[in-house]
Amino acid sequence: MSATSMRQLAEASCATCRTLANASSDTKNAALRDMARALRADAKSILSANEEDLAEAKAAGRSAAFLDRLALTPARIEAMAEAVEAIVALPDPVGEITERWKRPNGLQVSRMRLPLGVLLMIYEARPNVTSDAAALALKSGNAVILRGGREALRSNGAIARALRLGLISSGLPAEAVTLVTDVAHASLGALLELEGLIDLCIPRGGQGLVKFVHEHARIPVVEHAEGVCHVYVHADADPKKAEDIVLNAKTHRPGVCNAAECLLIDSAVAPELLPRLGSALSSKGVTLKACPIALPLLERSGVEAVPAAPDDFGREFLDLTMAVRVVPDLDAALDHIGRFGSEHTEALVSEDRNTQRRFVREVAASAVVVNASTRFNDGGELGLGAEIGISTSRMHAFGPMGLRELTSQKYVIHGTGQVR
Amino acid sequence: MSATSMRQLAEASCATCRTLANASSDTKNAALRDMARALRADAKSILSANEEDLAEAKAAGRSAAFLDRLALTPARIEAMAEAVEAIVALPDPVGEITERWKRPNGLQVSRMRLPLGVLLMIYEARPNVTSDAAALALKSGNAVILRGGREALRSNGAIARALRLGLISSGLPAEAVTLVTDVAHASLGALLELEGLIDLCIPRGGQGLVKFVHEHARIPVVEHAEGVCHVYVHADADPKKAEDIVLNAKTHRPGVCNAAECLLIDSAVAPELLPRLGSALSSKGVTLKACPIALPLLERSGVEAVPAAPDDFGREFLDLTMAVRVVPDLDAALDHIGRFGSEHTEALVSEDRNTQRRFVREVAASAVVVNASTRFNDGGELGLGAEIGISTSRMHAFGPMGLRELTSQKYVIHGTGQVR
Numbered sequence: 001m002s003a004t005s006m007r008q009l010a011e012a013s014c015a016t017c018r019t020l021a022n023a024s025s026d027t028k029n030a031a032l033r034d035m036a037r038a039l040r041a042d043a044k045s046i047l048s049a050n051e052e053d054l055a056e057a058k059a060a061g062r063s064a065a066f067l068d069r070l071a072l073t074p075a076r077i078e079a080m081a082e083a084v085e086a087i088v089a090l091p092d093p094v095g096e097i098t099e100r101w102k103r104p105n106g107l108q109v110s111r112m113r114l115p116l117g118v119l120l121m122i123y124e125a126r127p128n129v130t131s132d133a134a135a136l137a138l139k140s141g142n143a144v145i146l147r148g149g150r151e152a153l154r155s156n157g158a159i160a161r162a163l164r165l166g167l168i169s170s171g172l173p174a175e176a177v178t179l180v181t182d183v184a185h186a187s188l189g190a191l192l193e194l195e196g197l198i199d200l201c202i203p204r205g206g207q208g209l210v211k212f213v214h215e216h217a218r219i220p221v222v223e224h225a226e227g228v229c230h231v232y233v234h235a236d237a238d239p240k241k242a243e244d245i246v247l248n249a250k251t252h253r254p255g256v257c258n259a260a261e262c263l264l265i266d267s268a269v270a271p272e273l274l275p276r277l278g279s280a281l282s283s284k285g286v287t288l289k290a291c292p293i294a295l296p297l298l299e300r301s302g303v304e305a306v307p308a309a310p311d312d313f314g315r316e317f318l319d320l321t322m323a324v325r326v327v328p329d330l331d332a333a334l335d336h337i338g339r340f341g342s343e344h345t346e347a348l349v350s351e352d353r354n355t356q357r358r359f360v361r362e363v364a365a366s367a368v369v370v371n372a373s374t375r376f377n378d379g380g381e382l383g384l385g386a387e388i389g390i391s392t393s394r395m396h397a398f399g400p401m402g403l404r405e406l407t408s409q410k411y412v413i414h415g416t417g418q419v420r
Numbered sequence: 421m422s423a424t425s426m427r428q429l430a431e432a433s434c435a436t437c438r439t440l441a442n443a444s445s446d447t448k449n450a451a452l453r454d455m456a457r458a459l460r461a462d463a464k465s466i467l468s469a470n471e472e473d474l475a476e477a478k479a480a481g482r483s484a485a486f487l488d489r490l491a492l493t494p495a496r497i498e499a500m501a502e503a504v505e506a507i508v509a510l511p512d513p514v515g516e517i518t519e520r521w522k523r524p525n526g527l528q529v530s531r532m533r534l535p536l537g538v539l540l541m542i543y544e545a546r547p548n549v550t551s552d553a554a555a556l557a558l559k560s561g562n563a564v565i566l567r568g569g570r571e572a573l574r575s576n577g578a579i580a581r582a583l584r585l586g587l588i589s590s591g592l593p594a595e596a597v598t599l600v601t602d603v604a605h606a607s608l609g610a611l612l613e614l615e616g617l618i619d620l621c622i623p624r625g626g627q628g629l630v631k632f633v634h635e636h637a638r639i640p641v642v643e644h645a646e647g648v649c650h651v652y653v654h655a656d657a658d659p660k661k662a663e664d665i666v667l668n669a670k671t672h673r674p675g676v677c678n679a680a681e682c683l684l685i686d687s688a689v690a691p692e693l694l695p696r697l698g699s700a701l702s703s704k705g706v707t708l709k710a711c712p713i714a715l716p717l718l719e720r721s722g723v724e725a726v727p728a729a730p731d732d733f734g735r736e737f738l739d740l741t742m743a744v745r746v747v748p749d750l751d752a753a754l755d756h757i758g759r760f761g762s763e764h765t766e767a768l769v770s771e772d773r774n775t776q777r778r779f780v781r782e783v784a785a786s787a788v789v790v791n792a793s794t795r796f797n798d799g800g801e802l803g804l805g806a807e808i809g810i811s812t813s814r815m816h817a818f819g820p821m822g823l824r825e826l827t828s829q830k831y832v833i834h835g836t837g838q839v840r
């Protein structure tokens with residue numbers, strides 16, 4: 001029965017936890033280098049496994065975009081190996097002392113990072129997630145169970161094989177990285193119920209996957225909700241910055257979660273600035289869905305726009321479409337964001353210090369951006385080195401999750417015989 | 421229907437979140453002072469409500485210990501008011517910048533604390549939790565839904581009324597602190613399903629309550645499992661410290677979660693030291709349940725002991741009973757703790773630096789204590805100022821939770837027009 005085998009698999013992961021938690025940085029780094037080396041050495045068999053996956057996906061009529069996500073090339077395998085090696089250079093979070101203080105009775109208290117335990121990574125087509133997640137888990141002292149999409153099963157299998165060879169050659173247990181080969185829904189459901197064996201589930205994929213995980217999980221899950229991100233152009237915005245930022249936030253990669261979906265513009269500058277922004281967006285192919293105040297301002301200047309439907313606010317378009325609303329002031333912008341935003345990424349364009357301060361303080365989002373593009377809410381861009389996912393809930397971690405977010409902290413108390 | 425009214429209640433709490441999150445420290449502190457004042461002013465009606473609760477509990481045949489937990493006195497109400505005032509002096513975590521760094525492209529990145537949102541506090545007999553939890557929630561910018569035990573309903577009602585008067589008089593919304601008066605199991609079940617409305621549930625009470633919450637919750641819950649805590653007396657232990665610490669850890673308050681349940685003693689010092697420790701414990705009324713090596717060592721010295729059953733290891737006695745095991749070395753102690761400990765509090769007595777380092781690094785517990793009593797794993801003792809609960813899982817917070825643990829962190833990005 002699949003529930004039993006999933007439990008056994010998780011128990012085997014669990015059994016590696018103490019070894020992984022206590023592995024030195026040198027051991028983990030050596031393993032990462034060995035894993036990268038094994039990926040390169042196995043490139044041929046990884047590519048041929050990938051070819052089989054691709055053939056099947058083509059025969060099943062999957063889209064060109066899907067096939068592109070699934071496809072591996074020698075260059076992509078090299079990039080995977082380099083990404084694993086890049087983790088070597090990141091500081092080891094395990095054992096890090098984050099704070100220390102002294103109590104009046106002489107006790108020395110500190111907080112030290114420790115791994116979470118066993119991670120369950122659930123993802124879809126991209127095979128590189130297999131090696132990325134394994135490397136991040138290992139460096140942060142966690143075991144990982146990898147559950148990729150069924151379409152990438154052979155590719156992921158070949159990659160995981162190489163990764164485990166790397167682990168073994170540096171003396172770490174192969175079960176630290178486990179690929180689930182039973183990709184039935186029932187087995188995923190069984191994994192999601194393994195309270196006490198799996199410490200954190202990180203789903204990375206579309207809303208369907210995220211919803212399934214959330215509904216079935218009895219284990220903690222990193223929430224990854226949609227990104228309904230706004231750019232608020234304030235009365236004191238620098239027009240050039242406003243144009244650059246709005247354009248970039250909307251058009252740089254419209255299909256991702258940190259792309260902007262809605263432009264809020266202050267009524268004081270809308271008559272002058274909105275036509276400029278609208279025309280720039282329009283020239284990049286963006287469809288503007290404008291509120292009743294914005295619409296005539298745009299049309300009067302010859303910028304094409306359509307009336308916004310009520311549900312266009314708070315909507316994640318994920319394409320070249322942008323809702324536009326004119327707001328009277330900062331408070332109205334904050335109200336709009338509080339009501340329609342998804343707490344993912346919110347940006348302000350303003351030169352006014354007070355407005356910046358209030359926006360930063362009052363907006364509840366995993367990233368609050370002042371005078372820069374929403375697209376910077378990303379682990380790499382923020383300097384985390386690598387990211388394993390983005391959390392859109394405030395529990396445990398909020399925003400991009402790097403190595404540190406895969407750890408917890410324990411209190412360490414040093415005394416000289418103190419009692420109560 | 422109770423599910424509908426629980427949803428409405430949570431929606432009303434939720435509606436206060438932005439106001440609370442943006443309230444200044446001054447406003448929150450003024451409200452705390454007003455709440456303390458209102459508790460004192462309403463002492464008479466709180467006491468008479470408590471008398472009714474007590475009468476009912478007595479008639480229902482509740483234990484003396486239960487009645488003592490439930491009972492309020494003028495002194496206890498004064499202590500509640502003082503506890504609320506003590507929160508004024510604690511630093512406001514909201515808006516605190518915890519880190520900042522600069523990216524090569526000039527972006528200034530920082531992390532700023534923000535409240536979690538709506539807390540659900542579930543507790544049993546002690547009415548002082550009502551004011552403690554309300555004060556901690558308010559200072560950390562969170563709304564709180566209080567769901568106390570049915571036996572304390574009138575007392576909690578009178579306390580909550582006073583607290584809300586205090587809130588209103590300082591201009592904050594009364595719905596920031598809401599007491600659930602419908603204490604049916606079904607209404608608790610309904611609250612626990614309010615995903616998206618309640619951000620964190622903190623159950624404080626016996627294992628029955630904790631288990632019910634955990635089984636029914638669709639919202640994040642602070643795990644509070646039992647405390648199976650060990651003291652490991654190493655070969656290089658100072659005998660006097662060992663005696664003081666073992667005695668205190670076991671007998672200071674045997675019924676609490678950070679009391680020790682098991683003594684591990686190194687075989688190198690057991691023949692000499694175990695009789696001394698055993699006799700000290702025994703003279704305090706502790707029943708010793710000894711492993712086959714420890715038993716003759718104790719008996720030979722005239723210390724009474726009984727053989728330990730296999731399930732005495734890993735057991736939370738919560739009374740004057742202690743399991744005793746002789747272990748050959750540090751590795752065996754670490755194995756025992758890894759297998760039988762509950763990741764709550766683990767203590768080492770040793771003067772050897774290397775042993776201390778390994779114990780601190782390798783033991784996974786919310787608090788790892790060197791040469792001090794396990795009883796120091798407590799928010800007050802660690803200097804958190806106050807604690808709302810203890811988390812025994814590594815997600816979000818591990819160990820005692822103070823004001824900071826009731827917050828999350830957002831990324832704040834300041835740019836000068838940067839785009840990708």
